[in-house]
Each structure stands twice: as C-alpha cells, then as structure tokens.
Amino acid sequence: MENLIISNLTKGFFKKRALNNFSYSFKKGMVYGLIGPNGSGKTTLMKTIYGLVKPTHGTIFMNGEKISYKTRENIAFMPTEDIFMPDLTGNEILNFYSNNFSDFSLEKANRILEKMKLPLDEKINTYSTGMKMRLKVTLCLARDVELYMFDEPLNGIDVISKDLIKDTIISMTTENSTLIISSHALNEMELILEQVIFLNEGDIIRDINLEELRHTENKSLESLYWEVYNV
Amino acid sequence: MDFKKNIPIYLQIMDKLKQDISLGTLKPGEKLMSTRDFSIKLKVNPNTISRVYKELEGENIVFTKRGMGTFVVEDENILQNIKNKMADDLITTFIKDLNQLNISIDEAITKLKEMEED
Numbered sequence: 420m421e422n423l424i425i426s427n428l429t430k431g432f433f434k435k436r437a438l439n440n441f442s443y444s445f446k447k448g449m450v451y452g453l454i455g456p457n458g459s460g461k462t463t464l465m466k467t468i469y470g471l472v473k474p475t476h477g478t479i480f481m482n483g484e485k486i487s488y489k490t491r492e493n494i495a496f497m498p499t500e501d502i503f504m505p506d507l508t509g510n511e512i513l514n515f516y517s518n519n520f521s522d523f524s525l526e527k528a529n530r531i532l533e534k535m536k537l538p539l540d541e542k543i544n545t546y547s548t549g550m551k552m553r554l555k556v557t558l559c560l561a562r563d564v565e566l567y568m569f570d571e572p573l574n575g576i577d578v579i580s581k582d583l584i585k586d587t588i589i590s591m592t593t594e595n596s597t598l599i600i601s602s603h604a605l606n607e608m609e610l611i612l613e614q615v616i617f618l619n620e621g622d623i624i625r626d627i628n629l630e631e632l633r634h635t636e637n638k639s640l641e642s643l644y645w646e647v648y649n650v
Numbered sequence: 651m652d653f654k655k656n657i658p659i660y661l662q663i664m665d666k667l668k669q670d671i672s673l674g675t676l677k678p679g680e681k682l683m684s685t686r687d688f689s690i691k692l693k694v695n696p697n698t699i700s701r702v703y704k705e706l707e708g709e710n711i712v713f714t715k716r717g718m719g720t721f722v723v724e725d726e727n728i729l730q731n732i733k734n735k736m737a738d739d740l741i742t743t744f745i746k747d748l749n750q751l752n753i754s755i756d757e758a759i760t761k762l763k764e765m766e767e768d
Contacts, residue, residue: 450695590690592697609655610694630658630698639655 428477437463439621453601455618461601497559509539528561549580
C-alpha cells in the first residue's frame with residue numbers, strides 16, 4: 420500500500436533547482452535507497468518530506484494528508500547534522516526524546532541500546548563519531564511511526580558502528596512502515612535496500628528493484644552506479 | 651554467508667538451504683529460523699527471507715504452520731528430490747558450457763570415462 424505520495428515536487432534555491440518535478444509513490448513495508456552524488460537532491464527531498472523545507476511547486480501527501488507540522492508526528496528523520504547539545508549525557512537525551520515525542524518508546528530504545536553498547540551516563544562530547552551516529556539511529560528507530568528517513572547513516576564512522584547500525588535497521592523494519600535511506604556506502608547497503616532511486620540534479624534517472632536488477636541484468640548496485648553516473 | 655552481488659540474493663539463500671537439507675545439516679521436520687532472526691544473521695532485508703520461505707514452500711520443501719513458524723517437510727523423498735534437482739542444474743550448466751566449446755555429449759562421455767579410469 421502506498422502511504423507517501425509525491426507529485427511534481429520542485430524545490431529551487433535561487434536559480435538552482437534541488438528537486439525538479441519529482442514524483443514518486445513510496446509503499447509500506449519497503450526499504451528504499453536514495454542514491455546520487457552530492458548535490459543531487461537527496462537531502463532536500465528528505466527535508467521537504469519532513470516539512471523542514473517548503474516546496475516551490477508540487478505536493479506531498481502522507482496517508483492522504485498534506486505534509487505539515489502535523490504529519491511530522493508520523494515521520495522520524497535522522498539528519499546528517501549534529502543534533503545534540505554536547506553537555507548532555509546519553510540518558511538525558513533519551514529522556515528529552517521520550518518527553519518530546521509521544522510515540523517514543525523507552526522500551527524499544529532500551530531493546531536497541533542493548534546492542535548499541537553506549538556509555539549513556541557520559542556526556543555526548545566524549546562520544547566518538549560512530550557512537551553519536553549509533554545514538555542518532557537509536558533515537559530515530561525508537562519512535563513508532565510509519566516513515567523513517569536516514570540521511571547517510573553510515574557516513575564517516577568505524578566498521579563496528581556500521582555493522583551495529585545495519586543490524587539495528589534490519590531488525591527494526593516492519594510491514595507497517597517505510598524506510599528511506601540515503602547512502603554513498605553502496606556495497607554496505609546493497610543487501611538491505613530493496614528499491615533504489617538514482618537522483619541526478621533533482622531528477623530521478625533510474626528507479627530499480629535490486630533483486631530484479633540482479634535477475635534480469637546480472638548486475639550489482641555498485642556496477643549499476645558506475646554505469647548510471649558514467650564515471 | 652558470502653553473497654555474489656550480481657545474482658538474486660533470495661536464490662542464493664534458497665540454494666544454501668537446499669544444500670543444508672541434502673547434506674543433513676537441516677533435517678526433515680526441523681524448524682527454520684524466524685524471518686527476522688535469519689535476516690539479522692545473514693544481514694539481508696527481511697523481505698528477502700520471506701521470499702525465500704515462500705518460494706521454498708512453492709517447491710514443497712518447507713511448510714508454514716500458522717503462528718508456529720516454517721519447517722522442513724517431513725517427507726523422506728524430499729532429500730532425493732533436492733539432490734535430483736541440484737544434479738539437473740549442474741548438468742544443464744555443464745551441457746551449456748560444452749556447447750560453447752563445441753564438444754559433443756558423446757565426446758564428453760568418453761572424456762569423463764577416461765578421467766574416471768585415471
């Protein structure tokens with residue numbers, strides 16, 4: 420079932436177009452990959468869906484409701500930016516989320532944290548980049564929403580953190596939610612993603628089911644990437 | 651499990667399970683891991699595992715008990731069936747390769763017998 424429908428979405432920043440007449444319907448129970456070089460529109464798309472960026476043209480509907488601050492209650496978004504105040508401890512941040520998002524489940528968070536192995540009593544400014552990412556992913560997945568979006572969840576972190584994050588994402592997918600993940604780590608995300616959207620300068624240049632790609636063209640995601648972007 | 655990234659993942663997992671059954675690592679009647687646990691173990695999308703179980707069910711190799719999980723069928727013939735199917739697949743590829751080399755089946759049989767005698 421389609422739960423997120425985007426029609427003719429255009430977003431211009433001054434003269435540059437970050438999204439160009441983008442239309443797509445996302446389905447429940449699926450894991451989508453957003454792939455493309457920097458500046459291809461991945462982050463703008465996610466921020467527009469979350470309602471942080473206003474579209475220049477076009478519409479986004481989530482379960483029949485136009486995107487606004489209200490639909491945000493049903494979306495969890497993990498941006499690339501640092502979102503934590505450095506003086507807070509991991510536990511304080513957990514409590515902050517738990518108090519601010521009605522759908523945030525401490526029980527779910529604790530279940531994820533059992534594997535994430537984070538020093539929750541310590542201040543965030545003692546955390547490594549990988550630890551911060553693990554916490555960010557946890558906070559996002561501990562919410563109970565229909566749409567989860569992760570902007571570059573594997574970027575610039577250590578191998579163990581990558582593995583923990585991948586495992587957690589796999590264990591938290593459900594039939595009732597949609598996951599959208601942007602990533603440059605093609606090789607690492609290849610077995611988790613089902614449908615991959617290739618973006619270039621705000622346009623969809625390819626939209627492909629990975630199992631079908633392997634079946635009909637005998638290609639891997641990475642080899643298709645080289646082909647699509649012609650590099 | 652190491653996957654070839656240019657071959658459908660569900661097919662590779664199906665082959666692995668069939669192999670496990672024919673080798674006796676997985677026994678008739680044995681319960682398979684849950685979709686989620688198996689997907690975490692193999693680090694693949696859970697929908698891939700659902701598809702594996704569905705396809706294997708279609709081939710009458712496993713069956714699903716509602717609320718209980720997925721099991722290897724108890725039929726003793728299943729082992730033989732899987733072996734036959736795997737042999738068929740091997741031989742099909744073998745014949746294709748021979749054709750490409752322009753070697754007739756008779757020639758191949760002669761060579762096989764020679765090798766066996768060595």
